[in-house]
Amino acid sequence: xxxxxxxxxxxxxxxxxxxxxxxxxxxxxxxxxxxxxxxxxxxxxxxxxxxxxxxxxxxxxxxxxxxxxxxxxxxxxxxxxxxxxxxxxxxxxxxxxxxxxxxxxxxxxxxxxxxxxxxxxxxxxxxxxxxxxxxxxxxxxxxxxxxxxxxxxxxxxxxxxxxxxxxxxxxxxxxxxxxxxxxxxxxxxxxxxxxxxxxxxxxxxxxxxxxxxxxxxxxxxxxxxxxxxxxxxxxxxxxxxxxxxxxxxxxxxxxxxxxxxxxxxxxxxxxxxxxxxxxxxxxxxxxxxxxxxxxxxxxxxxxxxxxxxxxxxxxxxxxxxxxxxxxxxxxxxxxxxxxxxxxxxxxxxxxxxxxxxxxxxxxxxxxxxxxxxxxxxxxxxxxxxxxxxxxxxxxxxxxxxxxxxxxxxxxxxxxxxxxxxxxxxxxxxxxxxxxxxxxxxxxxxxxxxxxxxx
Amino acid sequence: xxxxxxxxxxxxxxxxxxxxxxxxxxxxxxxxxxxxxxxxxxx
Numbered sequence: 001x002x003x004x005x006x007x008x009x010x011x012x013x014x015x016x017x018x019x020x021x022x023x024x025x026x027x028x029x030x031x032x033x034x035x036x037x038x039x040x041x042x043x044x045x046x047x048x049x050x051x052x053x054x055x056x057x058x059x060x061x062x063x064x065x066x067x068x069x070x071x072x073x074x075x076x077x078x079x080x081x082x083x084x085x086x087x088x089x090x091x092x093x094x095x096x097x098x099x100x101x102x103x104x105x106x107x108x109x110x111x112x113x114x115x116x117x118x119x120x121x122x123x124x125x126x127x128x129x130x131x132x133x134x135x136x137x138x139x140x141x142x143x144x145x146x147x148x149x150x151x152x153x154x155x156x157x158x159x160x161x162x163x164x165x166x167x168x169x170x171x172x173x174x175x176x177x178x179x180x181x182x183x184x185x186x187x188x189x190x191x192x193x194x195x196x197x198x199x200x201x202x203x204x205x206x207x208x209x210x211x212x213x214x215x216x217x218x219x220x221x222x223x224x225x226x227x228x229x230x231x232x233x234x235x236x237x238x239x240x241x242x243x244x245x246x247x248x249x250x251x252x253x254x255x256x257x258x259x260x261x262x263x264x265x266x267x268x269x270x271x272x273x274x275x276x277x278x279x280x281x282x283x284x285x286x287x288x289x290x291x292x293x294x295x296x297x298x299x300x301x302x303x304x305x306x307x308x309x310x311x312x313x314x315x316x317x318x319x320x321x322x323x324x325x326x327x328x329x330x331x332x333x334x335x336x337x338x339x340x341x342x343x344x345x346x347x348x349x350x351x352x353x354x355x356x357x358x359x360x361x362x363x364x365x366x367x368x369x370x371x372x373x374x375x376x377x378x379x380x381x382x383x384x385x386x387x388x389x390x391x392x393x394x395x396x397x398x399x400x401x402x403x404x405x406x407x408x409x410x411x412x413x414x415x416x417x418x419x420x421x422x423x424x425x426x427x428x429x430x431x432x433x434x435x436x437x438x439x440x441x442x443x444x445x446x447x448x449x450x451x452x453x454x
Numbered sequence: 455x456x457x458x459x460x461x462x463x464x465x466x467x468x469x470x471x472x473x474x475x476x477x478x479x480x481x482x483x484x485x486x487x488x489x490x491x492x493x494x495x496x497x
Contacts, residue, residue, distance in 0.1 A: 034480055035475075035478060036477075037478070040477075320483070321483070324483035434481055
């Protein structure tokens with residue numbers, strides 16, 4: 001019996017409403033956040049687990065705080081075992097067009113006019129349809145991506161209608177999400193897209209209106225903030241009772257990160273208390289282009305993120321600080337049951353390749369016309385990467401958060417040697433914040449301890 | 455009918471009772487898998 005390799009504790013003790021002293025503990029192998037009594041924390045730190053009663057042990061084992069296997073399983077072994085039991089999900093990231101009507105400074109894509117040709121479209125239709133009808137998958141998921149996918153709206157609806165129809169007569173769940181700049185979204189289109197199986201809209205706003213309208217301007221120079229906000233606000237109300245989510249994504253740069261409080265105040269006017277609108281703040285990184293002048297220092301981002309979590313909570317906004325589900329893969333790139341297909345039928349593992357000059361050709365792994373519908377995507381360096389020996393050589397091999405992270409971004413590991421998400425660096429501070437947001441009062445710092453898997 | 459379900463529920467409820475009795479409390483993470491597990495650029 002020992003402390004799990006997959007546990008992290010906050011930095012402080014807290015006082016509960018009944019006066020008890022407690023400590024936040026995150027069992028990443030479950031995953032869950034459990035407030036544990038301070039005396040239990042002290043017993044764990046002094047390695048006196050056996051002095052705790054059997055009831056305490058039962059609770060701690062069930063929540064992933066201590067192991068009952070004698071610590072034989074490594075963090076990576078555990079994560080791999082869990083992934084083998086995960087639902088079978090087949091994912092297609094589809095780019096119905098390579099064009100975009102925006103010209104954002106940090107974007108590394110090259111946009112080319114035109115939509116998917118009919119023969120490529122048919123091949124994609126056959127491929128996704130086969131997955132839905134085959135019975136091999138519990139869920140088939142399409143991510144509509146671009147360029148700006150709504151520039152190929154008729155192509156998207158044409159394909160989605162078929163997939164939705166097949167999904168309705170199948171034991172396989174079909175659903176989809178749309179990543180859009182929001183400029184062409186209307187309330188009517190949201191309604192149509194929901195009927196066409198879209199249950200998640202990822203829409204980017206890059207700061208307060210005055211900033212967004214400059215950094216994410218249309219190619220004709222006009223601003224889009226007010227229009228996007230009006231559509232999301234209305235659509236979120238219309239679909240409040242359904243399972244439709246609206247994610248407002250903000251790409252953090254050195255320029256906009258100090259304006260985000262102003263942005264959050266603006267967003268709170270329509271999103272506060274809305275359970276189907278979520279905020280997602282994410283730092284930009286190189287995307288086949290040089291973003292040195294725009295990318296913020298990771299340690300600055302870490303600090304800003306923590307401050308913004310506090311503000312978002314105060315404003316009644318929905319956001320995530322730590323994963324609440326196990327990561328079955330890191331992303332589509334590592335998942336051999338996932339693939340990216342561009343408008344010309346070119347197949348890739350990673351969404352960051354199809355529209356980047358040079359990588360568009362060098363990183364192509366196949367052509368949809370050359371594959372039978374049931375054939376898996378051709379392998380590349382990222383295939384199964386999260387479960388490969390390559391990960392053992394990285395910090396991921398012993399990382400406490402591997403079960404919920406899965407190994408970060410493989411492309412970043414390969415390109416830059418650093419692929420950890422920011423929650424790896426600030427997990428303990430995030431646990432403190434989660435406790436505070438749940439109503440616990442800070443009661444002083446905890447003695448230093450050595451995390452099991454940091 | 456899954457005859458194991460009631461027994462599993464009883465186990466879960468017993469665990470939750472234990473948690474409350476011995477001073478533990480769950481905190482909702484509210485993540486819903488929206489945070490970026492990796493750093494993919496989204497435009």
